[in-house]
Amino acid sequence: MNKRSIVIIGAGLAGLSTGIYAQMNGYDSSIVEHHSKPGGLAAAWRRGEYLIDGGIHFLIAHRPPSPIYDVYTEIGVDVPESTVDMKNYLRFVDDTGEREVDFTSDLRQLEHDLIAISPEDEKEIRQFLREVEWMKDSPLLTDLGMSAAPPELKGRFDSLKELWQMRGFMKYFYGKYSRPAAEFAKNFHNPYLRTMFENLFSPDGPIWFVIMILATVGAGQLGLLKGGCPGFVLPIEQKYKDLGGKIRYNATVDKILVEDDRAVGVLLRDGSEHRADVVVSAADGRNTIFGLLGGRYVDDRIEKVYGTWKQYDPSVIVSLGVARTFKDAAPLNMFMLKDTFLLGQRTIKVLPLRVLNYSDVFAPPGKAVIQVMLETDWKYWTELHNDKDAYDVEKQRVAEMVIQRLERLYPGIRPQIELVDVATPLTTWRYTLNNRGSPMGWLMTKETLMTQLPRRLPGLDGFYLAGQWILPGGGVPGCIYSGRNVVQLLCKEDKRAFRTSA
Numbered sequence: 001m002n003k004r005s006i007v008i009i010g011a012g013l014a015g016l017s018t019g020i021y022a023q024m025n026g027y028d029s030s031i032v033e034h035h036s037k038p039g040g041l042a043a044a045w046r047r048g049e050y051l052i053d054g055g056i057h058f059l060i061a062h063r064p065p066s067p068i069y070d071v072y073t074e075i076g077v078d079v080p081e082s083t084v085d086m087k088n089y090l091r092f093v094d095d096t097g098e099r100e101v102d103f104t105s106d107l108r109q110l111e112h113d114l115i116a117i118s119p120e121d122e123k124e125i126r127q128f129l130r131e132v133e134w135m136k137d138s139p140l141l142t143d144l145g146m147s148a149a150p151p152e153l154k155g156r157f158d159s160l161k162e163l164w165q166m167r168g169f170m171k172y173f174y175g176k177y178s179r180p181a182a183e184f185a186k187n188f189h190n191p192y193l194r195t196m197f198e199n200l201f202s203p204d205g206p207i208w209f210v211i212m213i214l215a216t217v218g219a220g221q222l223g224l225l226k227g228g229c230p231g232f233v234l235p236i237e238q239k240y241k242d243l244g245g246k247i248r249y250n251a252t253v254d255k256i257l258v259e260d261d262r263a264v265g266v267l268l269r270d271g272s273e274h275r276a277d278v279v280v281s282a283a284d285g286r287n288t289i290f291g292l293l294g295g296r297y298v299d300d301r302i303e304k305v306y307g308t309w310k311q312y313d314p315s316v317i318v319s320l321g322v323a324r325t326f327k328d329a330a331p332l333n334m335f336m337l338k339d340t341f342l343l344g345q346r347t348i349k350v351l352p353l354r355v356l357n358y359s360d361v362f363a364p365p366g367k368a369v370i371q372v373m374l375e376t377d378w379k380y381w382t383e384l385h386n387d388k389d390a391y392d393v394e395k396q397r398v399a400e401m402v403i404q405r406l407e408r409l410y411p412g413i414r415p416q417i418e419l420v421d422v423a424t425p426l427t428t429w430r431y432t433l434n435n436r437g438s439p440m441g442w443l444m445t446k447e448t449l450m451t452q453l454p455r456r457l458p459g460l461d462g463f464y465l466a467g468q469w470i471l472p473g474g475g476v477p478g479c480i481y482s483g484r485n486v487v488q489l490l491c492k493e494d495k496r497a498f499r500t501s502a
């Protein structure tokens, strides 16, 4: 069989997945990656004896049987070995530090706790948890409609069948649960509940996404990565290499080469050309379309998406290596602050705290890494960066604001802090080239969720897109599926059956 060659831009989850399925299906693929290691946003970095994990907080569908689980396995992840159950999604602590609510799989307990805080919100609480209960039992929870063929390969009958399967989910895309969490939270009378529901995930994201996460906890389908991001990403990279795939690191693509409206390869920053029959970009969408391709292959739909859609805001991540174990802490905590502080134009009212003490990869015995991730503004940090000293001073100030508040929550913590690491949106951009340091691409909204983003560009042959910029909300399963889908399309073009093993 004549092997078509493929060059893939980016060794994030989408790029690696594209490569793996390409190799499984007899293509001759190679990946060019800007950074010195794989994973993209699924990133971690070593600081002395601490491993700072700056990516994936939890993995959806980490237990069999589920189509998503099968896909993790296909691409080389030993999921039971790499994960532990996340039994408590989030602990929410009020500003007195005394009232706390655990969002665990025990929905009856959760209902009881929430109603005890706010009896006047009983009806809304019960209704909300009824949705969680319903979704928990839906087979679509661990599939999310992803295992179906990519839209380009669906016939009318498949689309109708899918609509029928998804019918129960449609209410989330239109009704009250499609609203952003911040808006939905206004339904509650109690201010503590309001803050809670606003901050269970992103305030800008739809509340049904929170329902879905709570349902996955309820169904025992949310896992923590024992080995952090490297424990998940490195086996995937290894699988790709074992299948004969080649990766070039520190190789930034500056241009996609096009001849007669067909992509024929890439031009790297070092001036070298890398030619192939097919080019797949699993890198930032805007840079790919308007930068690497010079904006020559766009239509009204693409202009509209890139001109009007909102992205997830970037974050500043303060990580601390601490000689303390945080024995009873939940992996994710949200503390309401009595003394708020300013981050650029934003007032920080809650402190989201991630505690990485559930495996020994993050810190030596008796120690742990804890992390506060605050949504922030790209412009604020880029303007600051014009004056490197001011930028560094602001990083230190944010760390100090965080430590001061943690000292109240965990008295005696300051002298136990052995390491302070601050990553800004510019750090994320520098290592992944994602537009404005966005952690998950397009914000999920009613409009974005109902729009199919094209995997191909109008007028350009031999070219495909994969990754978080073609599916609002990004996320691990979706990005992996996006790579798989590209290879399904290639197989269809080449009239060969799609394979999921070597």
Ligand SMILES: Cc1cc2nc3c(=O)[nH]c(=O)nc-3n(C[C@H](O)[C@H](O)[C@H](O)COP(=O)(O)OP(=O)(O)OC[C@H]3O[C@@H](n4cnc5c(N)ncnc54)[C@H](O)[C@@H]3O)c2cc1C
Pocket (backbone or CB within 6 Å): 009, 010, 011, 012, 013, 014, 015, 032, 033, 034, 035, 038, 039, 040, 041, 042, 054, 055, 056, 057, 058, 059, 060, 251, 252, 253, 254, 282, 283, 284, 431, 432, 433, 434, 438, 439, 440, 441, 466, 467, 468, 469, 473, 474, 475, 476, 477, 479
């Ligand atoms: C802090 C954080 C927490 C998260 N938590 C979760 C979670 O708990 N659960 C979940 O499901 N998802 C989570 N996500 C989202 C998820 O990690 C991402 O959506 C997903 O990893 C994106 O994968 P990707 O391959 O599409 O893109 P990326 O990871 O951005 O990969 C793109 C790759 O392309 C490379 N690249 C870009 N431009 C070029 C170029 N010109 N030349 C060469 N290479 C280039 C980049 O260096 C990068 O490696 C989180 C994200 C972040 C940042």
